[in-house]
Amino acid sequence: MPTDQLSATFAALADPTRRAILARLSSRECSVTELAEPFDMSLPAVSKHLRVLERAGLIARGRHAQWRPCRIKAAPLKEVAEWASHYRALWEGRLDRLDTYLQELQHKEKNHDRRPRRK
Amino acid sequence: MPTDQLSATFAALADPTRRAILARLSSRECSVTELAEPFDMSLPAVSKHLRVLERAGLIARGRHAQWRPCRIKAAPLKEVAEWASHYRALWEGRLDRLDTYLQELQHKEKNHDRRPRRK
Numbered sequence: 001m002p003t004d005q006l007s008a009t010f011a012a013l014a015d016p017t018r019r020a021i022l023a024r025l026s027s028r029e030c031s032v033t034e035l036a037e038p039f040d041m042s043l044p045a046v047s048k049h050l051r052v053l054e055r056a057g058l059i060a061r062g063r064h065a066q067w068r069p070c071r072i073k074a075a076p077l078k079e080v081a082e083w084a085s086h087y088r089a090l091w092e093g094r095l096d097r098l099d100t101y102l103q104e105l106q107h108k109e110k111n112h113d114r115r116p117r118r119k
Numbered sequence: 120m121p122t123d124q125l126s127a128t129f130a131a132l133a134d135p136t137r138r139a140i141l142a143r144l145s146s147r148e149c150s151v152t153e154l155a156e157p158f159d160m161s162l163p164a165v166s167k168h169l170r171v172l173e174r175a176g177l178i179a180r181g182r183h184a185q186w187r188p189c190r191i192k193a194a195p196l197k198e199v200a201e202w203a204s205h206y207r208a209l210w211e212g213r214l215d216r217l218d219t220y221l222q223e224l225q226h227k228e229k230n231h232d233r234r235p236r237r238k
């Protein structure tokens with residue numbers, strides 16, 4: 001299981017049904033029943049996807065006893081957009097920006113003495 | 120295993136070591152030995168991560184017999200950035216853009232009669 005936020009977000013997004021659920025929730029809150037309907041899926045199957053999205057912080061669920069509406073949370077999606085934007089220079093052919101990003105990464109590593117976990 | 124490109128990309132990115140390898144490769148091509156060094160990892164462990172990245176199309180490897188340099192490929196990263204950008208309105212509070220995206224999605228679904236896979 002991924003332990004950092006960005007890894008948890010990417011893992012949760014690695015499924016077309018979960019991404020479709022997020023697209024649906026981006027316009028309004030929905031109940032599990034409403035979410036299940038267009039996907040022709042069982043409620044337990046949808047609930048399983050929702051648990052993954054909730055654990056990753058991509059959705060939050062209301063605390064009503066009978067109707068627990070799901071709503072999308074933007075913060076992890078913003079993190080994904082910011083992460084990907086560092087590579088924009090690659091497909092736009094502007095390598096100066098990427099150099100700045102790499103220098104920032106090296107600076108962080110030096111300051112925090114963080115090394116990626118052994119695997 | 121994810122079958123669509125975006126799911127494969129997200130799955131490959133759901134690991135901090137693989138993201139660190141991509142950051143390293145964004146400045147220049149590297150051999151497996153060079154990639155292994157800063158991570159204090161074994162060559163087989165790095166090779167395993169490289170295979171995941173290669174299968175997802177995030178890197179390509181040279182065909183030299185002894186030195187198979189790895190290079191980053193930008194296309195899947197661009198796809199991630201484009202996907203995430205659809206949700207920009209959520210954290211910027213501009214919901215008009217998101218409406219346009221949802222209308223596009225519904226239009227696509229209608230035209231192609233595509234439904235998410237059953238799970």
